[in-house]
Amino acid sequence: MEAITSEPGRNRVRSERPLPLAKVLLVDDHALFAQGLAGLMQQEALAASVTTVRSVESAADLLAHQDDFELVLLDIALQGETGLALLPRLASYREAPPVVIISSSEDENTVRAARAAGASGFLAKSAGRSALVSMVRAVIRGDGYFPGGLVPLPPDLPLTPRQMDVLLLLAQGFPNKRICQSLSLTEHTVKTHLKAIFTQLGVHNRTECVSLARARGWL
Template sequence: MDIYLPPGHTRVEESRAWAFREVLLVDDHALVAQALAGLIKHEKLALSVVTVGSLDAAESHLNQGSDVDLVLLDLVLDGEAGLALLPRLAGLKTVPPVVIISSSEDESAVRAARTAGATGYLAKSAGRSALVRMMKSIRQGKGYFPGGVSPLVPGSALTPRQAEVLSLLAQGFPNKRICQSLGLTEHTVKTHLKAIFSHLGAHNRTECVARARAQGWL
């Protein structure tokens, strides 16, 4: 675990009025994490940045009662799906906002992150100004997704995997293609679809997608 402090600053020194106390950066690519942490501290966007490379390490740090008030989470870690961290935060006294930082700009990935409960989504290809806009927006209690700032999505009862299935369903994928895309068996996909239909009170795929859009899940 690495901790970065802005040059010439300590936790008790005044920084930007909207700067975060502590950002937890979860990324298993050390060079990427170091570069992003360096940019955050250079722009004085946070008083400190802690970097970890796994979901277990992230959960452990958060459970220590740290000052983390923003989590930047890679969508795909080594052998782990980043979105799997979100349900593991439920037991925290205060759950910090989670922004997905990913090399993928695919719409289905963005929708899955949003529906799973992420507060924002920023492509790794985005520049410095986009990073600043995102962090300002999150600090103001707003969401940040491709296309600009958007309101936070109402809480849903879907798991991250169900959110992915719903996103592909909305794109018109049949069950077999959903299986192939997510590496799931047909039985598992049908189980997820049954749960999604139940949450929405839907009786068919068209009604499910329509209700999900009305709820703001898509």
Template structure:
């Protein structure tokens, strides 16, 4: 069994803690340094790297033996949480630990809501890295010990709730304008207000958190069919 750090530091064992880890991060210096640390400390037996979601999906499809994904939250073009629907649709029950420079409670809540198994700030040290990887490798979840403030549906105006529902359906701003008969500027203002209310940074985080809080569901609950444009 792999042993972890005590007061004297990390003790290595013969077998790595996790067999094969994929690091998804667009900063080579950080990604390579993290990979070297994982190998050196016997936290991983093999490391692969991906710089964006396309590369991550290719690696995951080509290497079914990947045991764990360490995922940067902010990637080029799409946020890192967009990998979660791919894993689900591809039938890949691979645990994911998000490693992010953002440590606010809204980010952590969005990560949890997306179905990620662990969260690790980029400011973390080796001991915290070991604790999180060990917990997730055992099938547990590992998140900062915080008590996030509750978000009430009443915190959103009726119009913001409508915009949120349409965001959850994947509609772009221009289509939301047509459905609600609003200007694009007004829609952007509502989207920004929803993000601020939920403490998130992009649509993926917004929808994931809103679902977990019961603000939206898979069924259309705000707009009736006769309120929609054809």
């Protein structure tokens, strides 16, 4: 689908800070929310131009042909697919912009999955203006933005931190290849981690693994 680009008026006075960003890409398939967020980015002088697309495919195609986007805001649930699927595809780009996940789901596991996939930040759709401004400023400084931090995993969890990263991406529907790309691991290493996770749970396939991990409170 063709991208929708929104341009603000040109009479806004620029501040000395490195804002507004020249170009921001917003990936969201809810038109009203996308229009509202794009407008808010411009009202708060966070972006001079916001381009909106509705799918991972459209976003990947746009980023492959335009390398001047300075930030990507990515909904985690897009037309039946996970927005996180975009992150592994950016690994092959020479200078991929930072990606911040925006989501109506604020649970700890969604935040962990976003972080494990390589996102630079996470912003709940229920957040207000001040949180939006804080997020953009933090991310462009390179600090990242994960409000409230992450609740530590249970100390008796029989998985290593890296195995947990693999499990979180598995639960998001990532195939092995994309888990490899997201975590910068070889396919052999990912398979080794999956085997260890399956052994801990006593399961034989991915569906059983995710279901039992949820039942045990690991996800």
